[in-house]
Amino acid sequence: MVQMILIPLVMALVTSWLVIRFNLAKSRAELTANSRPLGHPALTAQAARLARALDLPQVEVLELRQAQVNGLADADGRVFLTSGFVHKYDQGEVSAEEIASVIAHELGHVAQGHAKQRMNDVMGHQTAQMMANMLLARFLPIIGPWLVAQVVTGLMARTSRENEFQADEWASALLIKAGIGTGPQKSLFRKLGRLTGGAGDAIPDWLRSHPRAEERIAAIEKNEARWLGR
Numbered sequence: 578m579v580q581m582i583l584i585p586l587v588m589a590l591v592t593s594w595l596v597i598r599f600n601l602a603k604s605r606a607e608l609t610a611n612s613r614p615l616g617h618p619a620l621t622a623q624a625a626r627l628a629r630a631l632d633l634p635q636v637e638v639l640e641l642r643q644a645q646v647n648g649l650a651d652a653d654g655r656v657f658l659t660s661g662f663v664h665k666y667d668q669g670e671v672s673a674e675e676i677a678s679v680i681a682h683e684l685g686h687v688a689q690g691h692a693k694q695r696m697n698d699v700m701g702h703q704t705a706q707m708m709a710n711m712l713l714a715r716f717l718p719i720i721g722p723w724l725v726a727q728v729v730t731g732l733m734a735r736t737s738r739e740n741e742f743q744a745d746e747w748a749s750a751l752l753i754k755a756g757i758g759t760g761p762q763k764s765l766f767r768k769l770g771r772l773t774g775g776a777g778d779a780i781p782d783w784l785r786s787h788p789r790a791e792e793r794i795a796a797i798e799k800n801e802a803r804w805l806g807r
Contacts, residue, residue: 605651612639612657620658620666623677623757627684630755638680646772650683652692657683665772674761678752681762685747691740730784737786742796749797750804759797766790 615621615638628636641649641657646665650656658679665671686692749759769790782789788796 605653608639608641608651608655608657611643612641615640615658615663617663617666619673620663620676623673624656624680626755626757627677627681627751630751631684636680636684648679648683650687650692652687652690654684654687656680656687670772671765671768672761674757675765677755677757678748678759678762678765681748681751681755682744684751685744686740688747689740689743691744694740695736734784734786738788741787742793745793745797746800749800753804759801763794763797766793 615624621638624636624638628634636656637654638656638658640663641659643659644661645659646661647659648657648662658676662671662676662679666673666676745762749762752759752762767790
């Protein structure tokens with residue numbers, strides 16, 4: 578009986594680890610192939626301000642050839658701004674300081690090891706899902722696996738929201754240290770729905786991978802009040 582449980586568990590762990598490592602390498606190669614150095618002096622100047630605040634020689638920021646508005650970071654420290662985001666800057670819809678807040682946020686993900694944490698979380702959740710499915714398949718052959726999938730999705734979404742709050746907090750501290758302040762961070766969140774076309778607005782809160790903009794702004798202001806003793 579123990580072997581019947583342990584063997585599938587070990588196989589699931591190994592399979593998940595191999596799949597995640599493969600996808601990570603593939604994603605990193607695609608990011609490198611589809612990006613180029615950011616060619617906007619005003620934006621690279623903001624990245625340099627952040628680097629000085631961190632006592633680093635530079636923060637590597639690249640433009641990723643994608644139309645959607647997004648920012649992301651690789652675990653190696655590279656930050657990517659999509660062409661869609663850069664286009665919004667060119668059109669005057671976002672400021673250089675607001676772009677700096679995006680860079681700071683992505684650096685927060687890197688500094689706190691969220692990429693590695695997510696890899697471990699995915700492995701754990703996939704293994705737990707497989708084991709739960711094995712147990713529930715006998716009693717709830719159809720709805721059981723669906724319920725497990727919903728619970729796992731909700732747990733991963735909650736972790737993702739927590740990571741976003743943590744990266745926001747880290748970014749706020751960096752922006753203050755760099756002399757930029759949190760104003761651009763908050764103003765960007767106020768216009769983020771319009772910039773992204775309202776993507777994700779209809780998703781239930783418990784399945785959202787990112788907190789709502791008003792929640793993020795409130796958290797930033799709460800952190801500032803705590804830091805400044807207000």
